[in-house]
Amino acid sequence: MLESFLASTIAMATPILLAALGELIVERSGVLNIGIEGAMLVAAFCGLAATYFSGSIALGLLAACAAAMALNALLALLVVNFAVNQVVAGTAIDILALGLTGVFYRQWFGVTGRAITIAPMRPIALGPLARIPLIGRALFDQSVLVYLAFALVPIVALAISCTRYGLELRAAGERPEAADALGLGVYRMRWQALMIAGVLSGLAGAYLTMAYSNTFVEGISAGRGYVALSVVIVGRWNAWGVGAASILFGAAIALQFGLQAFGSAIPYQFFLALPYALTLIVLAFMGGQADAPSALGEPYVRS
Amino acid sequence: MGGAIKWRIATMATSLGAIASAIAIISIVLLALGASPLAVFSDLWQGAFGNWLAATDTLVKSTPLVFTGLAIAIAFQGALWNIGADGQLIIGALAAGAIGPALGGWPHPIAIALMMAAGAAGGALWGGLAGWLRARREVNEVISTIMLNFVAVQILSWAVHGPLMEPSRSFPKSVTIAPTAQLAFYLEPSRLNVGMVLALVFAVGCHLGLFHSARGFELRAIGRNRRASAFFGIPIARITVAAMALSGALAGVGGAVQVSAITHRLYETMSPGWGYEAIAVALVARLNPLAIVPAAILFGALDNGSQAMQRADAVSPVLVNVIQGLVIIILVAFDAVAARGMRGALLGDAEGAVAASGAAAEAGDA
Numbered sequence: 001m002l003e004s005f006l007a008s009t010i011a012m013a014t015p016i017l018l019a020a021l022g023e024l025i026v027e028r029s030g031v032l033n034i035g036i037e038g039a040m041l042v043a044a045f046c047g048l049a050a051t052y053f054s055g056s057i058a059l060g061l062l063a064a065c066a067a068a069m070a071l072n073a074l075l076a077l078l079v080v081n082f083a084v085n086q087v088v089a090g091t092a093i094d095i096l097a098l099g100l101t102g103v104f105y106r107q108w109f110g111v112t113g114r115a116i117t118i119a120p121m122r123p124i125a126l127g128p129l130a131r132i133p134l135i136g137r138a139l140f141d142q143s144v145l146v147y148l149a150f151a152l153v154p155i156v157a158l159a160i161s162c163t164r165y166g167l168e169l170r171a172a173g174e175r176p177e178a179a180d181a182l183g184l185g186v187y188r189m190r191w192q193a194l195m196i197a198g199v200l201s202g203l204a205g206a207y208l209t210m211a212y213s214n215t216f217v218e219g220i221s222a223g224r225g226y227v228a229l230s231v232v233i234v235g236r237w238n239a240w241g242v243g244a245a246s247i248l249f250g251a252a253i254a255l256q257f258g259l260q261a262f263g264s265a266i267p268y269q270f271f272l273a274l275p276y277a278l279t280l281i282v283l284a285f286m287g288g289q290a291d292a293p294s295a296l297g298e299p300y301v302r303s
Numbered sequence: 304m305g306g307a308i309k310w311r312i313a314t315m316a317t318s319l320g321a322i323a324s325a326i327a328i329i330s331i332v333l334l335a336l337g338a339s340p341l342a343v344f345s346d347l348w349q350g351a352f353g354n355w356l357a358a359t360d361t362l363v364k365s366t367p368l369v370f371t372g373l374a375i376a377i378a379f380q381g382a383l384w385n386i387g388a389d390g391q392l393i394i395g396a397l398a399a400g401a402i403g404p405a406l407g408g409w410p411h412p413i414a415i416a417l418m419m420a421a422g423a424a425g426g427a428l429w430g431g432l433a434g435w436l437r438a439r440r441e442v443n444e445v446i447s448t449i450m451l452n453f454v455a456v457q458i459l460s461w462a463v464h465g466p467l468m469e470p471s472r473s474f475p476k477s478v479t480i481a482p483t484a485q486l487a488f489y490l491e492p493s494r495l496n497v498g499m500v501l502a503l504v505f506a507v508g509c510h511l512g513l514f515h516s517a518r519g520f521e522l523r524a525i526g527r528n529r530r531a532s533a534f535f536g537i538p539i540a541r542i543t544v545a546a547m548a549l550s551g552a553l554a555g556v557g558g559a560v561q562v563s564a565i566t567h568r569l570y571e572t573m574s575p576g577w578g579y580e581a582i583a584v585a586l587v588a589r590l591n592p593l594a595i596v597p598a599a600i601l602f603g604a605l606d607n608g609s610q611a612m613q614r615a616d617a618v619s620p621v622l623v624n625v626i627q628g629l630v631i632i633i634l635v636a637f638d639a640v641a642a643r644g645m646r647g648a649l650l651g652d653a654e655g656a657v658a659a660s661g662a663a664a665e666a667g668d669a
Contacts, residue, residue: 085384088586091582
């Protein structure tokens with residue numbers, strides 16, 4: 001029981017973590033990307049569709065990332081180059097993604113009532129490690145995307161705090177005028193960040209349809225992109241915090257399955273609402289934005 | 304005066320141009336998918352206005368969009384980015400649906416007033432909570448309202464599976480509200496009811512409050528420049544909470560009208576996403592309460608027509624989401640191009656633009 005709860009926690013945390021790491025990079029560059037939910041959704045759809053038509057997982061992953069990057073490029077054009085309000089543009093992207101995936105799904109796969117399925121990505125057991133009692137299955141018998149997501153936590157943490165790239169990224173998010181004056185190119189930094197986030201939310205979306213399940217339903221991202229937004233806040237805009245918050249939120253979601261199976265007296269809606277309520281409570285107590293990048297959400301217009 | 308009229312015509316042209324461009328893009332997508340755009344749009348039109356019944360139902364389906372559109376307009380005018388009209392509508396509907404069955408002993412007008420008051424209170428609670436978090440705890444209202452949407456959906460689901468579930472307990476729906484709490488249909492078989500009239504009254508009220516009252520002026524001042532408003536002694540925290548509560552109340556009344564006039568009880572899903580669609584409505588209306596009404600009817604027509612389109616053309620009704628998303632994107636891009644280099648030109652309201660720096664800008668200041 002505990003073993004499968006742990007495995008399920010890691011599985012649920014993975015797409016949130018991948019998306020949240022991308023969102024972290026974007027937010028450190030000064031952009032609030034509400035469109036992350038939409039990017040995950042189109043990636044989930046395109047990953048599945050490409051795998052279905054080509055039979056290749058690799059092509060599926062590629063298509064998922066390309067689709068999310070395309071959507072993020074549209075967002076970048078709007079919020080970076082046109083300096084459009086980031087909330088409005090991001091929300092529009094989410095609405096658009098819901099519509100596009102729904103229309104294309106219906107058009108390509110019809111409404112047969114029979115779900116389209118693919119052969120999903122198999123978990124890769126890491127030899128004897130996978131047989132460690134209790135934690136073996138959770139940590140060492142998972143999809144390659146899970147390993148990648150958790151390996152990215154220290155990499156992103158180091159990249160942001162200890163590299164030249166991280167310094168420039170933070171400059172764009174904290175003092176864009178100063179960064180531009182130094183020739184760091186705020187537009188370029190924000191575009192780059194959104195492209196990196198495109199890859200990560202692409203993998204997050206692909207995980208939903210190609211590893212966690214092997215099918216697509218309309219709106220399959222089910223608010224996970226928004227959870228990723230809160231993970232970045234709860235994680236105080238740092239990769240280690242994001243990693244920990246993702247596991248916490250993954251556990252909240254996994255708990256729901258576990259307790260439902262147990263026939264708990266607590267209504268299941270309580271657990272479905274938990275990640276969101278948790279975010280609100282954490283935000284209310286931690287105070288919202290003390291650690292946020294100074295220029296977060298503020299369009300930068302080069303003068 | 305002439306300038307104002309010219310401005311009005313220009314913005315109206317931009318809104319219509321955005322819609323036309325969205326339709327053009329969608330036609331290309333439909334062609335690529337092997338569907339005929341002409342057939343799809345003619346079926347959309349037929350479904351929305353093809354006959355008396357379709358046309359009246361378009362009005363019925365526009366009604367919640369007027370309420371949520373007003374909710375968004377009020378909040379956005381103050382640069383409060385309320386993405387939570389959906390949750391506020393749901394909590395409003397929940398409050399009305401919860402007291403509705405107990406209103407049997409009350410005279411009809413009072414029962415209706417109580418329903419609306421419950422809806423307003425529920426929505427105000429949900430919106431005001433986000434406003435309070437923003438004003439007192441520095442929590443970005445974009446994030447809090449999105450979270451509150453999800454919480455609201457689960458509370459409603461719990462209510463109709465639990466305490467409010469009808470006695471036979473076979474379906475997740477609540478007990479029917481008392482007949483005195485129901486808004487009657489006029490000219491049956493149409494579902495026309497007094498809800499749209501109420502929506503018009505609220506639109507006029509919002510217009511007066513926003514453009515002809517001191518509080519409305521202060522709200523718009525905050526929207527344009529929060530820091531300067533603070534400097535001039537405008538009570539920002541109080542107005543932020545009040546505006547978010549009012550915004551939520553408007554959406555909540557929309558939910559109450561829906562329960563009172565249309566569903567007569569609560570179901571697991573009370574909103575097909577009106578709170579999000581309202582963002583497109585409000586932007587097309589340039590955050591102008593009076594213009595919200597035609598904009599809501601436009602999007603209500605799309606919603607209504609999409610069902611006929613789905614039957615006739617086997618195109619998913621979420622095509623209207625594509626239209627909504629494209630309209631918003633094209634509209635804000637138009638404005639940005641028109642005002643290239645000018646900050647604060649995003650929403651372009653009559654008195655000058657709502658601060659483009661947006662929600663988190665102030666969060667950054669904090």
